[in-house]
Amino acid sequence: CGNSGTTARLMMGLLAGRELCGTLTGDASLRRRPMRRITDPLVRMGARVREPEGEGVLPIQVCGGALRPIEHLSPKASAQVKSAVLLAGLSAGVPVTVHEPLLSRDHTERMLRGMGVEVVTEEADGGWRTSLTPPEGPLPPLDLRVPGDPSSAAFFVALALLADQGELRISGVGINPTRTGLFRVLARMGGFVEIHDERVEGGEPVADLLVRPARLCGTEVGGAEIPSMIDEVPVLAVLAARAEGETRITGAGELRVKESDRIAVLVQNLCALGVEAEELPDGMVVRGTDRPLRGDVRTDGDHRIAMAFGVLAALPGNRIRVDDPGCADVSFPGFWERLDEAAGGSAAPAHGTAPAAPHRADGIIVAIDGPAGSGKSSTAKAAAAALGYRHLDSGAFYRAITLAALRAGIPVERWAELSAEELEALGVEGIPTPGGYRMTLWGKDVSAAIRAPEVNAHVSPMAAVPAVREWLMGALREAGARGGLVADGRDIGTVVFPDAELKLFLVCAPEERARRRLLEQGAANLSPEEIRAETERLAGRDAVDSTRAVAPLRQAEDAVLLDTTALDFAEQVEAIVRMARERAGG
Missing domain, CATH: 3.40.50.300 (P-loop containing nucleotide triphosphate hydrolases)
Structure with a gap:
């Protein structure tokens, strides 16, 4: 599965309902990420799961077969948990229900509905309930046009907001409401992000974005907003570094078990660049500054950390070097060339994102x-x-x-x-x-x-x-x-x-x-x-x-x-x- 947690977790659900055994593994980063929140409901449904490492991490063998229906109570809003259970129910032909405290991403539900599967999402018991009733026959094929990823677009939105002049148009971006929490937060911070030509493609809402520079102010982010922008928190953190006042982010403890401990890595790098920031157990506090930013960024091999600080590196006046720009290829091959193009070349982002001069914490x-x-x-x-x-x-x-x-x-x-x-x-x-x-x-x-x-x-x-x-x-x-x-x-x-x-x-x-x-x-x-x-x-x-x-x-x-x-x-x-x-x- 490489570095993709989504691939590993959704494949577990698919394997659970099939009469076969499959072993899932990934790179060193993925093999450190927790998987039992996925395997626990699958085991309750009747799947057999073996963990060679014995610690709830990859590699994991899933042996599927006849499964039992389940009504799963998820303690956190997680589209990956929900999707794994839905796909297990679909694959095994049994009804399933997932309860979440908050509404998580719903791409899986939209795709399945487009293929004729009965999937119902509704508010219930102070949270959200998603239920799947399996179809009686095979699913029909589906022509699907995948919209632009809002998580990838967010880096360019941030670049345009922090620029001195000009505007940036980004076409065909997915604006699924379960994915656009960052845009709503940016509006509260004073950001200029206009949505044009809204349409529906393959069951997903899509639009074009127009972004202009804006003077941002700090804000508080947390609670129900976080599930719809969990992958965009690194972008928000670097925007907060340039906003006036204090930005407080809470309810994002999930970031500690991503490709890196993103809370710790974000705060450490912001402080290294001269930004006042501090960790919270489930988030961070960032106090903006307009001073030029100088220093080296340690990504810990995390693609979103590299790209977020690449935005700051592309801005005139900053001198920032990212230690592992190549890790961005995990999710966005060609990111640095696109960033250079969007910045107009005037900020020399290629120089700003070159491999860092040695900065070793433990010696040479x-x-x-x-x-x-x-x-x-x-x-x-x-x-x-x-x-x-x-x-x-x-x-x-x-x-x-x-x-x-x-x-x-x-x-x-x-x-x-x-x-x-x-x-x-x-x-x-x-x-x-x-x-x-x-x-x-x-x-x-x-x-x-x-x-x-x-x-x-x-x-x-x-x-x-x-x-x-x-x-x-x-x-x-x-x-x-x-x-x-x-x-x-x-x-x-x-x-x-x-x-x-x-x-x-x-x-x-x-x-x-x-x-x-x-x-x-x-x-x-x-x-x-x-x-x-x-x-x-x-x-x-x-x-x-x-x-x-x-x-x-x-x-x-x-x-x-x-x-x-x-x-x-x-x-x-x-x-x-x-x-x-x-x-x-x-």
Whole structure:
């Protein structure tokens, strides 16, 4: 399911009513998000759910079949919970009812009604009740035109409101009343957002928006407004940073279990830019300022955080850098180009949203690259311990993927065709430890297994697979977000951490590399023949690694070349620690 919580949760509902079993998983961020509010009502209906991690998080196996009707009382308004139950009832052919304290998004209900399903939503018992009666036969096909996403449009609405002049027209935006809470709040704040040419397309209300600059004032937001704008709170927070007075947001505790803890991350970044802000248990208080904003934004890999602060970065006078602009691609590929276009280029948003200059809370990043057997991993681990840093062995991640593919029985000749979804389904994860990372496969430690000869023989072709490179890049960069890291591996300084404060490229004479490699693997009393054979094997691997199309082995232009042939282990570590301390300023 990648990073999509909606996909995972709605698929659980569909699977629950079918005579089959399916396992759902996602990226590292999604695997941390709570799922039991979805699985609990499905289990009550009769679905069988297995949680390998045992903590209500992905991966989760759902085995469906004949289900019982249910009347579910949801403690919070959640369109995902509601939709999962509705789809389970539809799939199994049983009536279901969901009670919510507030009205949540109703896209699922509208779509099902368009296909002839009887879905009734009404006020009841101080809240809202949605009931589905399953049809007797198959559903008819439906031609559906999906309107523009109001959550994506919100970033451009914010840009136009905060601009000095001009106007912005956005065509074909969905204005479903369960999604447009932000527009109603903006009207209260003095924002100029006009709605033109209202129409209905595929059962959804759609309109064109006209937005002009406006002087905003602070407001209070909470209660029944939040479900209709939960994804737009990051946009509201950056607008509040430029509004006159104080904006108080409450009732948004759900934000703490999104792709990041959005409440904490928003407040931390606003404060880092010079905006007065504070956390509340379920929201925040932001006090606006008209001072130029300066600083770096840490996204924690959250697409909405990146895009919200990208709006501030695009405004003249601000100098803001977003540390991971690429994470916006999760929901809005091409966002930065569109933002640049909307800003007219005059604000130089591409510059403002370039990767941040290093700003590490826990220390610098030391990136160590070089051919196999040059001493990267063992030296990096010892240097990290001496510096009090964490050790990141990127090769261990590639090895874990290789081991998982071998155990899953995926033919080597098919590796080049592996998709991101297939890689996610392999169950590989690097678990942070005080000194580094522990590689696991479906929760089981495989630190020893990834060093087996069979893995050694196959890791290089796996590392050449583009999808593997792309899939692992996010995990590796997330590990280095706060610094305090000694990372080793292929292209670690050229691709993974191009802004590392210290880059080293370790080299070693071929025979010495072979000897070290064999000793590292536990060999003893090495013969000349063994060393010669390993030297030839490493030479072949070097040829593959240096000529592969994806991220070939090469020395970064600004890397320090360190020949370790004549250095013993302690001398290697000492040299690296000395240089790292010099770069870190002491």
